[in-house]
Amino acid sequence: MRKSLLAAGSVAILGLGLGLAGCSSAAEEPDSITISLVPSVQGEDLAEALDPLTEYLSDGLGIEVKGVVADNYNATVEALGADQSQVIISDAGSLYNAIKQYDAKLILRDVRFGATSYAAVAYTNNPDKYCDDEPVMATYAAGPVELSYCNGLEDGTATGQGPKGLEHLADAKGAKVALQAATSPAGYQYPIVAFQDQGLDTDTDIEQIPVEGNNNAVIAVANGDAEIGFAYWDARVTVTDEIPDIADKAVAFAYTDMIPNGGVAVSDSLSDETVEKLTQLLDDYADSSDEAKDIMFELVGLSDWTADTAEDEITRYGEILEKFSN
The missing domain is CATH 3.40.190.10 (Periplasmic binding protein-like II)
Structure with missing residues (x-):
């Protein structure tokens, strides 16, 4: 879903807040x-x-x-x-x-x-560690398919609205975490910031497992190569053919801030x-x-x-x- 043709992009040095200046009412009408x-x-x-x-x-x-x-x-x-x-x-x-x-x-x-933004999702193969409750199934309409969520992320029809459940990232100290390239908002940037906001040093407190692509982040969790993996919402649909029981092997337990x-x-x-x-x-x-x-x-x-x-x-x-x- 997030192979957006307008979603990758330029990274410049950014600093101040948005200056949403209005267009000048005195401007001439263009030819x-x-x-x-x-x-x-x-x-x-x-x-x-x-x-x-x-x-x-x-x-x-x-x-x-x-x-x-x-x-x-x-x-x-x-x-x-x-x-x-x-x-x-x-x-x-x-x-x-x-x-x-x-x-x-x-x-x-x-x-x-139907959406103007999306969350990065934290998936795990260890729900006993990262979930406060039993995972529930909710319908991902764009699939369409039923997938697993915990920590109250979804109920009925999945909507993918974050941030939610990020406090559970504090439990990841010492865990293997599948992360994508450093230019990826959903696969690296937003997850790294989320970990840091929970007080973790992402260089020493977790073991970063490099992967290429959202599907491989999910597969790394499903195969046990990483305890946590991050990808866009909901990248599990990209691997349902090869891993039919992906809902059991990779449970969504947290959403980051929304990525526009x-x-x-x-x-x-x-x-x-x-x-x-x-x-x-x-x-x-x-x-x-x-x-x-x-x-x-x-x-x-x-x-x-x-x-x-x-x-x-x-x-x-x-x-x-x-x-x-x-």
Whole structure:
């Protein structure tokens, strides 16, 4: 679920809180707008995927809207800073940087599978140690499959809302913990911060077991190579074919803070009126037609955008990235 095309990203030195400056009401109406994004399609299919979105926006705004392909997420931020683009569709880290560095305004958040954010999950093969109660089964609707949870994480239909159960990480001293690459928010960064918040020295108090990929973090727990493993919610669905009893072998016992999806930010050179129109058009795009919904998924790997931007999640993301940028 979290192989997000807009989810990996740029890590810059981050520091201050979000300066969500409003767009200047005195700004002139533009003759054209350029959108910078990193698409999921490449090569000759790019124009076919991008043109319907820019044509839709051009019709709605009454001005030309152009799309520019960025090589990476950092490039979207720099394009906005140089006024080569006035709108960026990018990952959470780049949105934070654009806001902090160039007074961009966050207007929309990405929606995938009905969610704008997700938790990293702590899985264990030793529920007697990390669970206050007996694991229960709850339905993971995106699977769909029933999976195991304890410490009151879920009841009935799983929702994956954290933080929950993190106090149980304090019991992990001396444990083997499967962790992914240091650039992974769900597989490394948020878990490391969670351990440290519980008073553990992650260099000496746990034994880090390096793994590649969310599926392998879950498999390491199921196979007994690690007592705890971290992956996105809920990565167990990626291994149900090879490990049908994964719910017994890897129990979810804690959720980290929510990790935000990316979204859309705009330059402060755009007027309030233009921003309002643009926000509404993009917010409505996925529901404008079946074709639009397909194009949106093919272009940027999303099911929708939402104006519920949850700036606090972006702020927390920036704070955590700062810990790993030095």
